[in-house]
Amino acid sequence: MDTLADELTGRLADQLLGLSRRLHRAQRRRLDPLGITPAQARLLRALSHWDHHGGEPPRMADLAQRLDVVPRAVTTLVDALEEQELLRRAPDPSNRRVIRIELTEGGRRAVAELRQARRAAAAEILAPLDDGSRAALTRLLAVLDRDDEAHG
16 A cells, blocks of 8 residues: 555544544433433344344343343343333243343333434534535445445
8 A cells, every 4th residue: 555545544544433432422422311321322222123123022142242242241231221111121932041131112212312312413423514425425434334244
């Protein structure tokens, strides 16, 4: 890679990391009033994904795998979210030893609020871009997403 390309790649990496941090900070400011941590928000979004795509609710191990964390971390998150009545543990009807994790109605409302907080944070970061620039950025990032999936 030539020096100019190497410099551009380094600058782009710094910009992407900086924007990602800004987005996380903006989102965290909006999560604080909801009393939900970023890690809890990730778990709720994962549960929402299962909720929307039908099938049986996930087990703790399924959530740990999806979130790429150790099962103990999921247990801690589930305990806290169950205490807030945003999810519940439910025995699997076909195997009483298996515990499934389900969103409650309060959890579904919280996911909707999280989605709104995420969009508001993104809108704050993207405010300087007009619709055409946003569309172009979306197309470029989609290329990188596809590339990641092809090599993941």
